[in-house]
Amino acid sequence: MxxxxxxxxxxxxxxxxxxxxxxxxxxxxxxxxxxxxxxxxxxxxxxxxxxxxxxxxxxxxxxxxxxxxxxxxxxxGLEREWQVIIVGAGKIGAALAQYRAFGERGFRIVGIYDVDPARIGVSLDGTIVKDQRELDADLQSVKPDIVLIAVPAEAAQPLLERVTKAGIRGVLNFAPTPLHAPSGVTLRSVDMALELELLSYTLTSAMA
Amino acid sequence: MxxxxxxxxxxxxxxxxxxxxxxxxxxxxxxxxxxxxxxxxxxxxxxxxxxxxxxxxxxxxxxxxxxxxxxxxxxxGLEREWQVIIVGAGKIGAALAQYRAFGERGFRIVGIYDVDPARIGVSLDGTIVKDQRELDADLQSVKPDIVLIAVPAEAAQPLLERVTKAGIRGVLNFAPTPLHAPSGVTLRSVDMALELELLSYTLTSAMA
DNA sequence: GGGTGCTTGTGAATGTTTTCACAACTTATT
DNA sequence: AATAAGTTGTGAAAACATTCACAAGCACCC
Missing domain, CATH: 1.10.10.10 (Winged helix-like DNA-binding domain superfamily/Winged helix DNA-binding domain)
Structure with a gap:
């Protein structure tokens, strides 16, 4: 087509x-x-x-x-269920974990990961945050469809490479930095700072 | 231009x-x-x-x-500082309140509001959540430039009308619903569920 | 069963964005 | 001073997206 x-x-x-x-x-x-x-x-x-x-x-x-x-x-492609994992259990990861609109559309959160011991073991909306060292093994066994990147900007590109090497084909990035994905991988980014800058531009132009 | x-x-x-x-x-x-x-x-x-x-x-x-x-x-328009308020102190509002990338770009969070008594009075990244009943008065006195909407979908459109009537010209909406702004108001939306659906579409087409 | 009113589906026209391709200019080198 | 190497700025072309405008088709009513 x-x-x-x-x-x-x-x-x-x-x-x-x-x-x-x-x-x-x-x-x-x-x-x-x-x-x-x-x-x-x-x-x-x-x-x-x-x-x-x-x-x-x-x-x-x-x-x-x-x-x-x-x-x-x-x-x-919403007639099926998508298995989604979240990497990064900070404020944004936590917000994503409990975001109702995902579940309503068939996106099922099957895992959350972080590197910070203070966050590991905590329950976020019913899902326990796991140690990020378990990520590779889980990518193999669970074979999720989509990864949500909710880690700090500097950790995002290495993480992207790690999950794409493990066979992940769909990534939604929330870190405020442009990432480069290998071909065959679909990467989208939600960049809230950039949206605010677009708003700033329009407001500024409208005033001039 | x-x-x-x-x-x-x-x-x-x-x-x-x-x-x-x-x-x-x-x-x-x-x-x-x-x-x-x-x-x-x-x-x-x-x-x-x-x-x-x-x-x-x-x-x-x-x-x-x-x-x-x-x-x-x-x-x-990033050579100035923008005064921003957040309405809705749930998970998304809280994530926005502490989001470093905003401050780095000159977007200063000057207020957070919620209707839930359990959330009012709580400190989010140094800003105390205020009762949403104080919103109208604060819009008049503080005159913020931008409002971030982080309330449930059904509350978003009424809130948008309320803040635009108070003279707000820039709104960034995080509720997963399309909103209609009066002309002269710049409205942008960050719709995370919609981004996931776009990802779903691309992954689905790539498979077929 | 024919007429009326409404709405789709779609080629053609228009408008917008991206890409091409190259003259014009700058710096560095001999 | 002349040449070479590199890069910008920009019209023109190509690609892409939206809007127009209308024939075709369906439902409803008399």
Whole structure:
């Protein structure tokens, strides 16, 4: 299949949330215009996004809320469960461990690791923090799908190399530093400081 | 000035980090090629990004590390201090309160608020969590520049309306829900669940 | 069963971002 | 002073993403 733009996939995730809202409200159909006004985009954009994956709607009527939600979940790979481990049990790691939105989407936290003896053994939302020396063995035995990096910036790149050598293919990095992953590994970064800088830029430009 | 693409500004933030690394290493000049290989982009991209804001380099030599870093800090609005408050003192709010990377960039946390009596009065990284009923008064007196939203999803939109009515122009939202801001307000969202879904999509497509 | 109103799906047009490619300029060298 | 090596800045081209605009299709009603 042709390469789909990240912006399209990002919107697909939003559509899914709106569909789930609609379902909770007991509504059975939704139009591209409804989705667009919820998400602040145009209806043409919604239809074009969906058209990359097929034709799911009914002309004159719109989309079946259930059918479209199911199809988007399939596209995004959310019909399965993903095994996730967190490395770093500081404040950010702890926040991730108890983050409800992950579990609701099928991301199951199966392990948390740290190097600090003061953190090892502590329970974070029901999961005991393990010694990071057990990480390699656990990567072999548990074979998680995704690793969340929540360690200090300087420890992030070595950790990335360690987990990719162990066969991990998906990494979400929360350390505020750009990382380089080998090809075949999908790396995304959530950089909160950078987001704040973007805000700073926009506020500064708006004032000038 | 012409509208600058968000992707360009995002890269500018990255360049600034690389420049700071270079400065720490005592290097005085850097080429677009150096910046590009650090950030995984092309040298033409780097030069084009910078060209939107002027000509800062010397042909044959490259860019002065100090001068370029200073200029990017100016562009991003990082030469001043920003007063930031956090609403929501749960795990995410607490993680944000102690996040070192904010302070290093001139974002100063001047208040944290929550509605939960169990959290009010607690010190988070030196700042005492205040009762959210004091928020409106403090917005008037402290006049912070930026609000970080770290409340549950269902409380996020009402809170956004409350702070924008009080004159807040910049908001960074961490609740996993799309928000709608009035025009004139800059809203950005960090949606960790959505990032994981993007990862899920890429991993799923790569397998197929 | 035909008409009306609404909504999709999609080529074409437009707008935006990235990449290319090279003249122009700087420094270093002989 | 002339040459060589290196790097910027930038128009033009290419690639990519969004918006337009409308034929096609479906549901509902009379």
């Amino acid at each position: 042709k390469q789909i733009a990240e912006s399209t996939v990002r919107r697909l995730s939003l559509y899914l949330r709106f569909l789930e809202d609609y379902r909770r409200q007991g509504l059975e159909t939704i139009s591209s215009g409804d989705l667009a006004s919820l998400g602040g985009m145009t209806s043409a954009q919604v239809r074009k996004d969906l058209s990359f994956f097929g034709s799911f709607g009914t002309r004159g009527l719109g989309y079946s809320v259930n059918a479209l939600a199911h199809r988007i979940r399939e596209i995004l | 012409k509208q600058i693409a968000e992707s360009t500004v995002r890269r500018l933030s990255l360049y600034l980090r690389f420049l700071e690394d270079y400065r720490r290493q005592g290097l005085e000049t850097i080429s677009s090629g150096d910046l590009a290989s650090l950030g995984g982009m092309t040298s033409a991209q780097v030069r084009k990004d910078l060209s939107f804001f002027g000509s800062f380099g010397t042909r044959g030599l490259g860019y002065s590390v100090n001068a370029l870093a200073h200029r990017i800090r100016e562009i991003l």
